[in-house]
Amino acid sequence: MRKYFITGLLVLVPLAITLWVLNLVISTMDQSLLLVPERWQPHTLFGREIPGLGTILTIAIVFLTGLLANNLVGNYLVRLWERLLHRIPVVSSLYGSVKQVSDTLFSSSGNAFRKAVLLPYPHAECWTIGFLTGVPGGDVKNHLVGDFVSVYVPTTPNPTSGFFLMMERSKVIELDMSVDAALKYIVSMGVVAPEHLPTKE
Template sequence: MYRRLRNSFIAGLVLLAPLGVTLFVLDFLRSKIGSRVTAMIPANILPPEIRRLPIVDFGLDMAAVVIVVLAITLLGLFSNYFLGKVLIIGTERVIDRVPFVNTVYRTVKQIVETFSKQQKAVFQKVVLTEYPRKGVYVLGFVTSVAKGEVQDKTGAEVINVFVPTTPNPTSGFLLMVPKDEIIELNMTVADGMKLIVSGGAVIPNHTQRPPQIAAEPVTISNPRAADIPPASGDAG
């Protein structure tokens, strides 16, 4: 009985987590951005007795959040034009000259670009590999085939596999695994990410997954993966 209640509680947390995070972000924007922008509104615009009403104060904060979001959106649109690109490049050059700040800025920029440019198919396939010892498996994402010095020194065909941490997939580590030690899965990258973020609680149905399409396909063959049913239309 205790185990069933515990499992039900964990399942409820998994269901409420997306809503809770969304509400947390909205409340953070309202309190940290909206309230500060609202404080800049001159006091003579609204009578004090109306301004002190909770519903009015909340409405002003949310309106300020909307204005800030629109301003960020306009900044993104402006960055697509020549003048916007020139200003952004100039700003980055100034930041690069500031010690410590330039390191933090470049690191955050690399992380954001890695996880935002989905059209480049950074993660190509979902795979399993034995780590940190034989008989223990980790879920990872193929990013590319190792080239250059790594391939020359190892003398084997090595695959770059990114293994995210749970439940924060923005951090992780890189494994360079021989191709014959990788088991390819049929689940999509999105389903693999859900499995990692949920700590294994959200398990995709492998019998209904379409084949993955990568910008630069990486062919992985492994005799141990023979018991995994191939996705429909999968060539390998």
């Protein structure tokens, strides 16, 4: 009975977690229906709520925003809107910081989280996986002697928190491993190992 129970857990737990995450994402995105006037709400038109309709609306808004921002008029309007936001004292610093981080993370030309690395942390005899995020900048690089890189070390099993380190490039080993495979390895606490690759000479 213990064997069958564990087998059932192995089948149902991943499915239950997947459904829970999907339900959380869809219910969150359904909040975009609040932007629609009351007379166009699903419960007004059809007499009941329609799950997932807000998700479709959110995806359509994001797609149309990207489509408009890529043409000449839309690009001008985006720059005009950003100049307006930069004139508001508190909003200016907040929006500027968030936009800089999002541009770095989501831009196709950016280098953030493009390479998984192996590094000694938290001491020389212990190793962990991190991600290259760039090189030190500003006044920081004036105080670092040598060739340094910026590395983000995520925690396990929650990779959204972690540590930002600046290390000598010679102490960081670039891995022949995709970022997705490295994240799975970290989140699973080493249980889901990446595919074995032939040893380099």
